[in-house]
Amino acid sequence: MESLQIGDLHIKLPIIQGGMGVAISLSGLASAVANEGGVGVISSVAIGMLELDYAKNFRMANQSSLRREIRKAKSLTDGVLGVNLMIAITDYEDMLRIALEEKIDIVFIGAGLLLKKPSTIPDSLLESSKTKFVPKVSSAKAARIIFQHWANKYNHVPDAVVVEGPLAGGHLGFKKDDLENQKFNLSNLISETVSEMVPFEQRFGIEIPVIAAGGIYNGEDMYKIMQLGAKAVKIGTRFVTTYECDASMEYKESYIKCRKEDITIIDSPVGLPGRVIINDFVKKIQNGYTKPVKCPWKCLKTCNYKEVQYCIAEALFNSARGKMSEGFSFAGTNAYLATKIQTVKETIDDLILEYTSTKYKFGCIKETSES
Numbered sequence: 230m231e232s233l234q235i236g237d238l239h240i241k242l243p244i245i246q247g248g249m250g251v252a253i254s255l256s257g258l259a260s261a262v263a264n265e266g267g268v269g270v271i272s273s274v275a276i277g278m279l280e281l282d283y284a285k286n287f288r289m290a291n292q293s294s295l296r297r298e299i300r301k302a303k304s305l306t307d308g309v310l311g312v313n314l315m316i317a318i319t320d321y322e323d324m325l326r327i328a329l330e331e332k333i334d335i336v337f338i339g340a341g342l343l344l345k346k347p348s349t350i351p352d353s354l355l356e357s358s359k360t361k362f363v364p365k366v367s368s369a370k371a372a373r374i375i376f377q378h379w380a381n382k383y384n385h386v387p388d389a390v391v392v393e394g395p396l397a398g399g400h401l402g403f404k405k406d407d408l409e410n411q412k413f414n415l416s417n418l419i420s421e422t423v424s425e426m427v428p429f430e431q432r433f434g435i436e437i438p439v440i441a442a443g444g445i446y447n448g449e450d451m452y453k454i455m456q457l458g459a460k461a462v463k464i465g466t467r468f469v470t471t472y473e474c475d476a477s478m479e480y481k482e483s484y485i486k487c488r489k490e491d492i493t494i495i496d497s498p499v500g501l502p503g504r505v506i507i508n509d510f511v512k513k514i515q516n517g518y519t520k521p522v523k524c525p526w527k528c529l530k531t532c533n534y535k536e537v538q539y540c541i542a543e544a545l546f547n548s549a550r551g552k553m554s555e556g557f558s559f560a561g562t563n564a565y566l567a568t569k570i571q572t573v574k575e576t577i578d579d580l581i582l583e584y585t586s587t588k589y590k591f592g593c594i595k596e597t598s599e600s
């Protein structure tokens with residue numbers, strides 16, 4: 230398995246753990262993945278809910294929680310760490326500033342097009358920072374728009390790009406009707422994005438790694454998508470069923486117990502489809518149940534808190550803490566494949582073994598057909 234290079238940042242394994250909110254990937258999971266040679270990612274969305282008094286000052290709670298989780302992760306590993314940020318979050322620039330101040334290695338930025346330079350962050354911090362900027366997109370066109378805009382406006386481009394296909398867990402960047410359209414399958418999205426990056430690589434004389442996400446569960450999936458030009462994979466679902474994952478045991482067990490047909494799409498109150506595991510709470514909201522919303526702070530730009538059926542930040546935090554009757558698990562299409570909880574080391578060892586045996590199998594087939 231080849232290592233991953235993002236600019237001057239060397240990463241031993243081409244495996245990035247997907248940032249998972251609310252409070253699913255914190256310092257525990259991120260440091261464990263980084264210790265094994267991958268990139269461990271802390272999810273910043275509504276991270277302030279970890280503070281007991283978050284409702285009093287959600288904005289400050291988010292900042293102090295993120296800073297603490299980054300510092301804790303750094304105290305547990307010398308490996309590569311990232312933070313997941315969402316442009317759709319009201320305090321996105323606060324979260325980005327904290328990540329840069331704490332000298333995080335990489336920021337993964339999704340849920341919106343990364344077009345604007347953050348206006349509240351001092352130029353001196355941006356210019357002195359070695360943090361890599363990696364947007365997450367759901368189409369080659371979105372990648373082109375971002376890279377073109379940066380090239381024209383700032384005369385440089387982001388350091389890499391994550392392309393997330395329709396099989397991922399969590400909120401999805403597709404219309405519900407497009408989720409099963411083969412035009413949007415991950416293989417097509419990766420091939421198209423790899424081609425879109427070529428002119429930017431030539432113009433700036435750099436390599437722009439394309440990273441594949443969504444539905445990658447084992448080493449065979451990894452090998453196949455990397456044959457199409459992806460330089461690494463970003464995996465969320467498979468890391469949930471690890472001891473080090475920061476979610477409750479109840480959350481992890483919902484993965485172990487679920488069957489393929491238990492994984493479904495909901496219309497999230499934030500206006501996007503979301504992939505979840507069906508439970509009683511999901512059934513209730515699908516039947517029109519409304520849970521009164523005490524919006525502690527308008528955390529999401531796209532959430533109309535006066536009209537939503539329930540508060541999704543609260544529902545996700547409840548399940549992360551094990552209160553499954555008041556929330557649900559986000560999960561990718563392959564969550565049903567989990568049969569046991571493992572350590573991160575065992576998970577990564579399995580991925581390497583599966584990848585290597587697929588590579589060997591395909592190598593043998595190629596050699597046989599050539600001889």
Ligand SMILES: Cc1cc2nc3c(=O)[nH]c(=O)nc-3n(C[C@H](O)[C@H](O)[C@H](O)COP(=O)(O)O)c2cc1C
Nearest residue numbers: 247248249250397398399443444464465466559561
């Ligand atoms: C439980 C869960 C929570 C997630 N939360 C977020 C999130 O808060 N922000 C985000 O940008 N992506 C989120 N994702 C997406 C992951 O970062 C990653 O891109 C995705 O899991 C990859 O697909 P996979 O789950 O099939 O491996 C989440 C995914 C899962 C499974």
Ligand code: SF4
Nearest residue numbers: 524527528529532540
């Ligand atoms: S109601 Fe919407 S904006 Fe308010 S906290 Fe919940 S998710 Fe955030």
